Amino acid sequence: MQRVMFSAVVATMLLGLSACSGMSTQDKNTAIGAGVGAVGGAVLTGGSTAGTVGGAAVGGIIGHEVNK
Template identity: 80%
Template structure:
């Protein structure tokens, strides 16, 4: 594995750890919103063949659904 690949792998691992640490103080509803937005973005990208509008639209719809589902 060359130096650039090692650096990229380390950067991705560090970003993932920091991203998970940012979720520590989130409420249940905030976590549901984030999960819904992520799932919606993936679904929108798959359904539209990777278009930007489909990904963003899916993230918005998924975030709204996650927000509503996360209410107690």
Template identity: 60%
Template sequence: MDIFKLASTAILLSALGLGLSGCSGMTHQEKGTAAGAAVGGVAGNLLCGGVLCTGAGAVVGGVIGHEVSKDKDKK
């Protein structure tokens, strides 16, 4: 991994931490969706480094985060 990818990933993760701290009005499922999208976007960027991969990773991560954080008591 080159130093540019490592530095940009570190900056992205630190910005994500600051950004998610202002999400106190969000539901548990919305937070799960946002966190999944962020993690998926970073993973997509690290895997192939393109904008398309980053976007696809964010979409897939958002869907997974949404489904994982669903309230199990609702039917």
């Protein structure tokens, strides 16, 4: 079962990374910020949906504004 889960995670990561190939730097920063914010929001709120979504939104905004 662990092998199947690991394979699914690896496949998802590869698909996600290939989707970023045509993105601008600002788009990549936005996506990275949203991902980091979602993880941070989930950790800080004990995994609540509102905390995860809020963290993703805040992280995405910060990531978008980094290079301006």
